[in-house]
Amino acid sequence: MQTETMPHSSLLPLVAEPRNPGMDLDMQWVRAVQANTSAIERRASSLPGRRSLKKDHQAAWLLRAVTCIDLTTLAGDDTVGRVQRLCAKARQPVRADLLDALGMQGLTTGAVCVYHDMIAPAVQALAGTGIPVAAVSTGFPAGLSPFHLRIAEIGESVAAGAQEIDIVISRRQVLSGNWQALYDEMKTFREACGDAHVKAILATGELGTLRNVGRASLVCMMAGADFIKTSTGKESVNATLPVSLVMIRAIRDYYQRTGYRVGYKPAGGISKAKDALVYLSLMKDELGDRWLQPDLFRFGASSLLGDIERQLEHHVTGAYSAGYRHAIG
Structure with a gap:
């Protein structure tokens, strides 16, 4: 398939690609998905030592990581003021003096991710920036509210201005092997999103096996997911390298x-710059440079940006600074 030219300022998932329309559920393909756990874990354990990025190269990769962050606040005590501060950080994610020293202008994060009630203030705070607002939906994080309410929640968030919807699947469908039910659910979520792009959260820490992760990834893509995402960030186990390897190879x-590209979003537990570099190198090795753009790759993170900014200051000045000098909110 031909890839269209992507506007420099465009951050929305898949605007540069034909959107994944999905396909009929192919159970033969789903059943053929297997996972050699020991081999996957060996490959994953080798990843941190496979690439050594230093000096300017490391700084360039960290700047790319910034553009791929879904800057997130999903706390019960979120306020309008906190969301406004988060949006200000999304607009200016790295201190201006550091960007000047690095010769960078116009750097922003990939998106801001919030609960439904915080969509309106986020949309207002990001007006004119091109930074999309993502909303978690469908009974996040457990996904156990009545189905008609989950569909209504998507509609409310889209009407409020969310351009991306992060939905959670019903884990029980995976654990019981009811792939038709998972497909039907995901397809309905995709239809409810309309023009808003949908990220399917698999909650991989609750799916039991890597084979289940691979099959769930494939079924969600067949049902039209624009992105597949590891976790809500609320599970006891969130993004891991073995899970990421399985999902990326499914993509x-x-x-x-x-011929359709689907995006990938690891979320939960990625808080250090060195971890971001490992995930970026994994994407490059397995999927190629095209998947290193924010329309096809995102980090779901809240504290990652602060550590990246500290590393960039070290690159510019030769000294590490205290974390409070790079506060997000």
Whole structure:
């Protein structure tokens, strides 16, 4: 398939690609998905030592990581003021003096992710920036509210201005092997999102096996997911490298079979710059440079940006600074 030219300021998922329309559920393909856990874990354990990025190269990769962050606040005590501060950080994620020293202008994060009630203030705070607002939906994080309410929640968030919807799947469908039910649910969520792009949160820490992760990833893509995402950030186990490897290879298989690129979002527990570099190198190795753009790759994170900014200051000045000098909110 041909890739269209992507506007420099465009951050929305898949605006540069034909949107994944999904396909009929192919149970033969789903059942063929297997996972060699020991081999996957060996490959994942080797990843941190496979690439050594130093000096200017490391700084460049960290700047790319900033553009791929979904800057997130999903706390019960969120306020309008906190969301406004978060949006200000999304607009200016790295101190201006550091960006000047690095020769960078116009750097922003990939999106701001909030609960439904905080969509309106986020949209207002980001007006004119091109930074999309993402909203978690469908009974996040457990996904156990009545189905018609989950659909209504998507509609309310889209009407409020969310351009991306992070939905949670019903884990029980995966654990019981009810792939048709998972497909139907995901397809309905996709239809309810309309023009808003949908990220399917698999909650991989609750799916039991890597094989289940691979099959759930494939089914969600068949049902039209624009992104697949590891976690809500609320599970006891969130993004891991073995899970990421399985999901990324499912994305690769889907692209090779259908010609449609689907995005990937690891979320939960990624708080250090060195971890971001490992995930970026994994994407490059497994999927290529095209998946290193914010329309196809995002970090779901809140504290990651602060550590990246500290590393960039060290690169510019030669000294580490205290974390409070790079506060998000």
